[in-house]
Amino acid sequence: MQDLLGDDPGKSLGGAGVDRWVSSVCGYCGTGCGVLVGVKDGQAVAVRGNPAHPTNQGKLCLKGIYQWKALHHPERATRPMVRRGTELREAGWPAAMEEVASHMRAALAEGGPDAVGIYHGGQLLLEEYYALHKLAKGFLGTPNIDANTRLCMASAVAGYVRTFGSDGPPGCYEDLDTSHLVFLFGSNPAEMHPQLWRRILRNRQKNAAGLVVADPRLTLPARVADLHLKLRCGTNIPLLYGLLHVLISEGMTDQGYIQRFTDGFSDLAREAAQYPPERVAGLTGVPAGQVVEAARLFGTSPTAVTLFCQGVNQSVQATDAVTLINALHLVTGKVGRPGCAPFSLTGQASSLSMREVGGGGSLPGFRNPANPAHREQVARAWGVEVNLLPAFTRDITAMLEEIEAGRLQVLWVIGTNPAVSLPHQERVRRLLDRVFLVVQDVYYPVETAAFADVFLPGAQWGEKTGTMANSERRVNLVVRAVNPPGEARDDLSIIRELAHRLGAGNLLPWRGAEEVFNEFKDLTRGRPNDMSGISYQRLATVGGLQWPCPAGDHPGTPRLYTGGRFATAEGTAQGFGDFNHPEGKARLWAVPYDPPPEAPDARYPFWLNTGRVIEHYHTRTKTGRVPELNRLAPEAFVELHPADAARLEIAQGELVRVVSRRGQIEVTARITEGVSPGEVFVPFHFGEPEPVAPKRCRAANHLTAAVTDRFSAQPLLKVAACRLEKT
Ligand code: SF4
Incomplete structure (x- = not known):
């Protein structure tokens, strides 16, 4: 592992004699490390860490260092293909695009907006997401649009919205450098976010920061932690309640903060009282003494950051668990100040950008399609009839049910691979085979393309320009270093061409990604994710800006909710209905514990x-x-x-x-x-x-x-x- 975290492994891995270095950002995980792409004779030949970038200070992990090798691979898809009988055969772009457009037109005519759907990845650029969602919601009027981020951080979003009123990780990476305690709950940054793990290790080395890990597996962080809470699968909720129980019963809460800035404490305390450490030990397998010790470490530490990831988001009662992690921080007043945050790590390079433009069931600017005022604002900005905007969206699981019911007839899959990544593969593949499937990807073969009726070759990281936001809300500029191979095209131009063929060209009029960004950022003005002060020009010079950034001379915002101001008031809130709070207080939720829907038995032990x-x-x-x-x-x-x-x-x-x-x-x-x-x-x-x-x-x-x-x-x-x- 030490090799992976060395001083600058990129230096020793190529780069001699390159023609130029292009400043960009890594295209893999949500850490968002700054990179320099070495280009020679029009080909990428090296990647090294950008020493000037604030996220990684020149360091990279293995995936980042070698990503240039994925660009010029012989299996890059270079020509569109259309199914003829049992085979995909090469076709020109006009024929392939008309095949897609004609099937969409026919499906819309027969089944209306519910007959078409889009399922896309979380590694596209913000500008591509925005174009796609504007086409889907502002022209097609379909509720069938979702991203593969549904599989990795949808619960973090829902938990943030329920507690704070809006999506958005409240902390920043600097908190990992200074916090007195890092609590890894269902997160293994040593493997998933290695450059953040490096910062945690440095904090331990320099400042003797504490480290507590809650994970069923003995991961690398668990091996070196001060305390490893080795809980059973599916028992996050009772463990979190056990920690809250000790914090409350031993007086380690901040009652002043609770009273001024939160709502719902008495219900939460009543529920937590049901989980004394001895009961928690029986439910989770974590010894009662360790539950007490972890709570005391958290409660007595002047500052604490909780990093959470798929061990929470993909587990039982995931959204509820996120609200309880948020509650740990709220009841101890550990939000909105240096070294303190309940911090969701994003797995994909631009999944936060996807959330910002309206993925995950929202509208651009963290607006809620169920809120008539929010719908009106977006419809007015887009110049479309408000009733066209769907009041809800379907997640991918619901879209598969629509295929099964015969209502969803055309599915456009962009930059994701559901024939591997979705649960219950036998059913998924059966349904992919049933629908008219358009697959847009950068490689061929790829598993999902085996079911495609049309295949469109896209450009990938390193071959297009746009923006991506990392886990700390830092918007970075991603810069085209080389051209895509053969006839492959960037996703924005493919989306725009399809829009043009469907008659929506006026809605997507931009000449390039920067114009898309400028249209989008105007929609964020005054919203929790205000980016109106960000421009491509600023991003090219400052190494990324953290939203909210409401003015051209604003330096960006490292931390949200400083001073206990939350986004729960109606109008501001991304949530709608019982999420909202008239005084803008954070919500504490008392949630019941439901055992996992499937547990080991005699046949499946x-x-x-x-x-x-x-x-x-x-x-x-x-x-x-x-x-x-x-x-x-x-x-x-x-x-x-x-x-x-x-x-x-x-x-x-x-x-x-x-x-x-x-x-x-x-x-x-x-x-x-x-x-x-x-x-x-x-x-x-x-x-x-x-x-x-x-x-x-x-x-x-x-x-x-x-x-x-x-x-x-x-x-x-x-x-x-x-x-x-x-x-
Ligand atoms: S930590 Fe993530 S963003 Fe940084 S180099 Fe590795 S994969 Fe890329």
Whole structure:
């Protein structure tokens, strides 16, 4: 691991004799590291960390260093393709686009706006998201638009909105440098956000910052933590209540802050009183003494940051868990000041941008489509009839149900790979096969394209210019360094051409990405994510700006909610109805604990936990094509405890079958004490080379269930029951 965090590994990995270095931002995780892309003879030949960028000060992790290798891969898609019989055959752009447009027109004529849908990735540029959502909501009028961010941070969004009134991580990375305590709850930044882990380690080294980890697995952070709360899968809620119980019963709360700036404390305290540490120990497996110790560390620490990620967002009652994490900080007054924040880490480079423009069921500027005033504001800005804007949007799980019911006829998938990433793969693939499917991606083959009727080759990171916001709300400029290969086009021009063919050209009139950004930022004026003071010119010179940034000379805002001012008042709030609070106080929610919908039993005796490894990203469409990363992590596996391996007579490296109620996979056994007895872990990155009729399944999502969180509609990808069999 130390090698991954070295001083500047990028220096030793190419870059000699490049023609020019292009300043940009890493296209992988939501950390948003500044990079310099080395270009020689029109090709990217190196990437190194940008020493002037405030996020990473010149450092990069493995994925960032090698990402230039994914640009010029022989499997880059260079020509559109259209299905003829059982085959996709190369076609010109006009023919391919007309194939898409004609099917959309026919579907709209027959089934109305509900007959078309869009499902896109979280690595596009803000400008592309904005164009896509304007086309979908302002012209097609369809509620069927969602992003794969539904799988990773929808619950963080819903939790922030329910507590604070608006989306937006309240803290900043500087808090990791100075906080007295870092609490990692369902987050493993050593593998998922390595440059943030480096900052945490530096804080521990320089300032002796405390580190507490809540995770069912013995991750690297858990190994070096002061305290590891090794909870059972699916028990975040009782553990959080246990911590609140101790904080409240031992008087470690800030009653002045609670009274002035929050609402709902008495209900929360009443619920927390039901969770004394001894009961929590029985529910979670965390010894009562550790629950008390963790609460005391948190309560007595002058400052604390809680970083949370998929261990919360993809687990049982995820939105509720986010509101309880927020509550830990609110009842102790640890919000809106240096070193204090409940901080959601985003997995994808621009997923926060997607949220800002209206993904995840909102409208641009963190507006709510259910709020008539917000709908009116957007309709007026777009010059469209207000009734055209859908009052709600469907998440991807609901869109699959629409396909199953025969109502959704055309699905446009952009930059994401649902034939690996969505739960209950057998059903997903059956439904992808049923709908008229347009796949827009940068590589071919890619698993989802096996079901495509039309394939459109897109440009990727390094080949287009626009903006992306990272986890600390920092808007960065991403700069085109090289041209896309062959006939591949950037997504914005593809979206605009389709809009033109459908008759919506006037709605998307821009000549380039900067004009899109300028239109969008005007829609954020006065909103919680006000970006009206940000311009491409400023971004090119300052290394990113954190919103809100309401004026051209505003320096950006490192922390939200300083002084206890929250976004819950009606009009301001992204929430609508019972989310709002007339005085703008933060909301504390008392939530009941519901046990997981599926738990181990006699037939399926193991907890199944799915997740990531440091070498790969998503479904490996990029990292699987980087030889250095693939060599380090070439194969899917299942982690199981030595005691379970001995009982089942499974040897290290043996091919084993993992079976759930929905499907099965065959992967190699990795025997480790990193998981507890009775629990197994499978990485979700791997798909099958022949997804239509796989010879050997290895995608973790053959096993997972399409059960979703009741507020966020995020699937519970981290909690299922399974069994192991020898093959
Ligand atoms: S930490 Fe994230 S943003 Fe930074 S180099 Fe690694 S993958 Fe890229």
